[in-house]
Amino acid sequence: MKIQKDFGNIVIVVPHEDDEILMSAGVIREAVKAGISCTVVMATNGDYECSDYEKGQNRLRESIAGLQVLGLSKEHLEIMGYADTGMPREDSFLTHLYEEREEEKCYPSSCAQETYGLVEKEEFHKKKWGKHGAYCRRAFREDLKEILRDKKAEHIFTTSPYDTHGDHEALYRFVCEVLDELKKEEGYEPNLYCGLIHSCAGDEVWPLRDTKKFTCPKGLEKQHPWEERRILELPEEMRQEKGTENLKYQALLQHETALEPDAYEFLMAFIKDEEVFWKMR
Numbered sequence: 001m002k003i004q005k006d007f008g009n010i011v012i013v014v015p016h017e018d019d020e021i022l023m024s025a026g027v028i029r030e031a032v033k034a035g036i037s038c039t040v041v042m043a044t045n046g047d048y049e050c051s052d053y054e055k056g057q058n059r060l061r062e063s064i065a066g067l068q069v070l071g072l073s074k075e076h077l078e079i080m081g082y083a084d085t086g087m088p089r090e091d092s093f094l095t096h097l098y099e100e101r102e103e104e105k106c107y108p109s110s111c112a113q114e115t116y117g118l119v120e121k122e123e124f125h126k127k128k129w130g131k132h133g134a135y136c137r138r139a140f141r142e143d144l145k146e147i148l149r150d151k152k153a154e155h156i157f158t159t160s161p162y163d164t165h166g167d168h169e170a171l172y173r174f175v176c177e178v179l180d181e182l183k184k185e186e187g188y189e190p191n192l193y194c195g196l197i198h199s200c201a202g203d204e205v206w207p208l209r210d211t212k213k214f215t216c217p218k219g220l221e222k223q224h225p226w227e228e229r230r231i232l233e234l235p236e237e238m239r240q241e242k243g244t245e246n247l248k249y250q251a252l253l254q255h256e257t258a259l260e261p262d263a264y265e266f267l268m269a270f271i272k273d274e275e276v277f278w279k280m281r
Contacts, residue, residue: 003232007031009151009155010027010036011039012027012156012158014043014158015167017042017045017059017060017063017255018062018066018267019168020067023157025070026275028071029070029235030235037153039076039153040067041144042077043167044080044082045083045116046084048085049110050111053112053116057118062258063254069250078124079117079118080124080143080144081124083135088166092170093107098173098174102137106135106136114134115143124143148182152188153190154190156175158192159172161173162223162224165198168198176280192281196217199220201220209269211272212274228279231275232275232277233274234272234274234275239273
């Protein structure tokens with residue numbers, strides 16, 4: 001995979017702050033260098049187990065800082081402002097929304113029941129309709145649909161349906177649902193790629209630590225055939241040998257909230273010489 005000036009516009013849709021760096025910092029950097037329009041869409045505020053807006057807003061600002069390291073301004077970040085209620089499917093906010101058939105049923109988090117953003121950057125729902133959006137299936141799906149309709153990117157990158165984090169799996173399914181509607185209504189049919197963050201092998205095992213290339217996680221073969229992966233070789237300024245000067249490393253360092261001692265090695269294992277995706281559509 002090569003991202004050059006004729007590649008076409010890009011939208012990256014991720015569940016939580018730092019996912020955009022782990023999965024696609026190289027995509028962002030190459031788009032910036034090629035002068036290609038690139039928008040990062042942040043589905044949730046990453047405010048798991050938070051009693052107020054402080055953690056979510058801190059994480060949003062960390063994403064803005066990380067993107068700026070890569071050369072992308074905050075104008076290219078779209079905040080959806082929904083909740084993060086946990087990783088297992090039975091706790092996952094986006095899984096609850098995706099599986100819910102009552103479109104208006106609200107799923108409040110520990111700190112909110114409607115969308116929120118930043119003083120300096122409103123969430124999409126508030127910006128579009130002048131009010132915060134309820135934490136329900138209808139609002140989330142309509143927000144996502146409006147964003148993708150507005151951007152009309154030629155390439156969309158999102159998380160994998162085989163990711164073991166409930167939010168990551170459900171976000172992929174939401175993206176597909178919205179793209180099916182847009183294809184039927186408007187003939188819009190972009191290329192869709194997914195990247196893997198939490199594998200079936202377990203975060204304590206995969207990605208392998210201190211390697212320059214990704215290896216196939218045990219158990220993934222029947223889901224995402226490894227030989228079908230699309231490899232983006234990262235530019236010189238993001239190569240592992242650059243050490244602390246590595247731009248992906250520097251962008252990830254902005255996510256201080258996520259870099260807890262028990263997660264540090266896992267997150268840093270994504271600092272490699274490549275990024276890996278599968279083309280789904």
